[in-house]
Amino acid sequence: MRRLSPLLPLLALVGLAACDSGSDATRSPADTQPARPRVAVIPKGTTHVFWKAVERGAREAGAEVGLEVVWKGPLQENDRAQQIQLVEQFITDEIDALALAPLDHTALAAVVARARAKDIPVVIFDSDLDGTPGVDFKSFIATNNREAGKLAGQHLAKLLDGKGKAVMLRYVVGSASTDARESGFAEAAKAGGVELSVDNRYAGATAGEAKTTALNLMDALREAGGVFCSNESATAGMLLALEQMGLAGKLRFVGFDASPPLVAALREGKLDALVVQDPRKMGALSVRTLAKLLARESVEPVIDTGAVLVTRDNMNEPAIAALLQ
Numbered sequence: 001m002r003r004l005s006p007l008l009p010l011l012a013l014v015g016l017a018a019c020d021s022g023s024d025a026t027r028s029p030a031d032t033q034p035a036r037p038r039v040a041v042i043p044k045g046t047t048h049v050f051w052k053a054v055e056r057g058a059r060e061a062g063a064e065v066g067l068e069v070v071w072k073g074p075l076q077e078n079d080r081a082q083q084i085q086l087v088e089q090f091i092t093d094e095i096d097a098l099a100l101a102p103l104d105h106t107a108l109a110a111v112v113a114r115a116r117a118k119d120i121p122v123v124i125f126d127s128d129l130d131g132t133p134g135v136d137f138k139s140f141i142a143t144n145n146r147e148a149g150k151l152a153g154q155h156l157a158k159l160l161d162g163k164g165k166a167v168m169l170r171y172v173v174g175s176a177s178t179d180a181r182e183s184g185f186a187e188a189a190k191a192g193g194v195e196l197s198v199d200n201r202y203a204g205a206t207a208g209e210a211k212t213t214a215l216n217l218m219d220a221l222r223e224a225g226g227v228f229c230s231n232e233s234a235t236a237g238m239l240l241a242l243e244q245m246g247l248a249g250k251l252r253f254v255g256f257d258a259s260p261p262l263v264a265a266l267r268e269g270k271l272d273a274l275v276v277q278d279p280r281k282m283g284a285l286s287v288r289t290l291a292k293l294l295a296r297e298s299v300e301p302v303i304d305t306g307a308v309l310v311t312r313d314n315m316n317e318p319a320i321a322a323l324l325q
Contacts, residue, residue: 036068037096039290041283042086044101044127044175045077045205048232049259050279054126057283058099065291070095077233078172078205080107087111091118097294099286101126104174112137121293125286127177134301138293141285141303143277145177148307149184149230152254152275155309156185156226157192159252159272164225165197166252167217169210169238171231172202178230181256181275185228197224203234210237211244218245225252232257235274239265258310258324266312274310276323281305 041058043051055071062069070090074082080103088111090098098120102108109130115122116137124133125141133140156166166189171178186196198220203210210233214221221227221242229235235255239262242248248270255262256275265271282305289299314320 036066037294038068038070039097039099039287039294040070040072040086040090040095041099041286042083042090042101043071043073044083044103046071046073046075048077048257050232050257050277053279054101054283057280057285058287059283060280061284061287061291065288067287067291067294069287074103076205078103080104080174084108084111087115091115091120094118095120097121097123097290099123099125099290100129102129102176103127105130105176105179106174109136121290123286123289123293125282127175128180129176132301139289139299139301139303141282141289142177142305143282143307144304145180145307146184148256148275148277149181149186150188151307151309152181152228152256152273153185153188153190153194154192155273155311156228156252156254157189157194159254160192160194160225162193165195165223166226166228167198167220167224168196169198169214169217169227169229169234170200170202171234172205181230185230189228194226203229203231203237205233207233207236207240210234211240212237214238214241215244221245221247221251227251227253229255232259232262235262235271239270243270263315263324266310266315269312272311275307276310276320277307278305278323 043054045051059069072086083103098115105128112122122137123139124137170182186199198217201213203213214237229238253271254273255271258274258276266274285303292299310320
């Protein structure tokens, strides 16, 4: 036994090494895998059903392509300063890439330029930004909003038999996406023989503000044959006002975007049509495009996510019903 005693320290070391080897085998994969690239997705706001669908698509795509998606937007959908602050915060935090739906096509241009100067790939989605896609930012992913507005104008003109007056309720100043819809609508409605008795009033960022604005247009609405609203909250606010005035279902009404109350109103005949985008696809494409950029792959400078006119006649078709969920 005395001759074996010098081996005891060596045996103890061997035993410790075996224990260390065993602990490696039991480590979780998360302990050894490198951190996923972090990408920020900044919407115009976070409360509308539209943005919740964008978020769902973005997160699903992030899981598929191996990106960590950080979703954060302004509390109010007219808070340009907060959106600028969010972009600046992510630049400081050295986010790997950024997707932005700018509240204002001019106000956000400078901060996006700062991100570009830091070599942070930027994708603009939903609403345009001053600059050139593929140059000032990597890609622009959105509905062709002017053409979508034309769909609404053509349909309302058809509903009014190419005559009479209509009220157009705009969204907010500086929103490129809704500006384009409003321009497209006005062009098509006028070409179809409809006179726009109101075309210069803005709804504001919430359905409550839109309802108040619409109630202040009571006289014009009573004289009109139709009405168009260029986004979800403006459409919802106008619907509430028309219900209060006893005009719901009496005026021909074309809105934009879908939410459960708006889909129910379409089914009940209080709305005649909705122009509907594919927000889930928009969110997914934005994140997939960021993944390609981080992999040093080329991307298209402009990607059209499409829009359809939804009526009671086609709202139950499977492809369209999927966009209304």
